[in-house]
Amino acid sequence: EPEVTQTPSHQVTQMGQEVILRCVPISNHLYFYWYRQILGQKVEFLVSFYNNEISEKSEIFDDQFSVERPDGSNFTLKIRSTKLEDSAMYFCASSPSGRVSYEQYFGPGTRLTVT
Amino acid sequence: KNEVEQSPQNLTAQEGEFITINCSYSVGISALHWLQQHPGGGIVSLFMLSSGKKKHGRLIATINIQEKHSSLHITASHPRDSAVYICAVIAGGGADGLTFGKGTHLIIQP
Numbered sequence: 001e002p003e004v005t006q007t008p009s010h011q012v013t014q015m016g017q018e019v020i021l022r023c024v025p026i027s028n029h030l031y032f033y034w035y036r037q038i039l040g041q042k043v044e045f046l047v048s049f050y051n052n053e054i055s056e057k058s059e060i061f062d063d064q065f066s067v068e069r070p071d072g073s074n075f076t077l078k079i080r081s082t083k084l085e086d087s088a089m090y091f092c093a094s095s096p097s098g099r100v101s102y103e104q105y106f107g108p109g110t111r112l113t114v115t
Numbered sequence: 116k117n118e119v120e121q122s123p124q125n126l127t128a129q130e131g132e133f134i135t136i137n138c139s140y141s142v143g144i145s146a147l148h149w150l151q152q153h154p155g156g157g158i159v160s161l162f163m164l165s166s167g168k169k170k171h172g173r174l175i176a177t178i179n180i181q182e183k184h185s186s187l188h189i190t191a192s193h194p195r196d197s198a199v200y201i202c203a204v205i206a207g208g209g210a211d212g213l214t215f216g217k218g219t220h221l222i223i224q225p
Contacts, residue, residue, distance in 0.1 A: 043203070045214065046212075050211075106158040111156070
């Protein structure tokens with residue numbers, strides 16, 4: 001069964017460094033998402049991406065964040081200058097088509113630790 | 116902004132019991148998702164519904180749009196059902212991203 005994959009599974013970085021989290025969505029899916037979950041808290045929406053542009057973003061997704069689909073398979077989340085509070089589990093998800101009519105399929109997550 | 120409330124926050128039950136987890140939201144939605152998160156952190160989609168009722172195996176999800184309420188039921192619960200169950204909604208008006216509840220931590224004891 002097709003699945004969303006994410007790399008790395010765990011990333012440790014120093015405050016102020018740039019990180020890139022990578023996702024490979026399911027191949028025929030058209031909508032892509034990033035979510036994050038700070039330890040012990042609920043999952044939060046960051047951004048959605050469709051047709052090579054941001055479709056919607058939350059107030060968390062400030063200028064420090066960017067997303068890109070550099071080729072036909074990868075979907076990346078970049079954090080330019082990491083802060084301690086960026087430490088969280090980051091989940092990528094993809095959906096086949098349409099905004100609300102379909103389930104979202106989640107990757108296993110990347111645990112980001114900022115020291 | 117939509118607020119998603121789940122109850123109970125924690126639930127411990129014996130194997131075989133019928134389980135109900137509730138979800139309420141504050142404003143109109145396009146769709147509601149029930150998700151399962153295992154201790155390792157991975158999230159699995161269980162249901163997406165916008166009206167009525169869906170059933171998959173021992174899991175049943177219902178939604179009442181007028182009352183802004185959904186329930187997830189597990190029949191004949193089993194220890195492998197132990198996980199965090201999360202309700203998440205998509206707001207109306209063309210929104211994409213899910214707004215999540217805090218989750219219900221379910222433990223099924225043998």
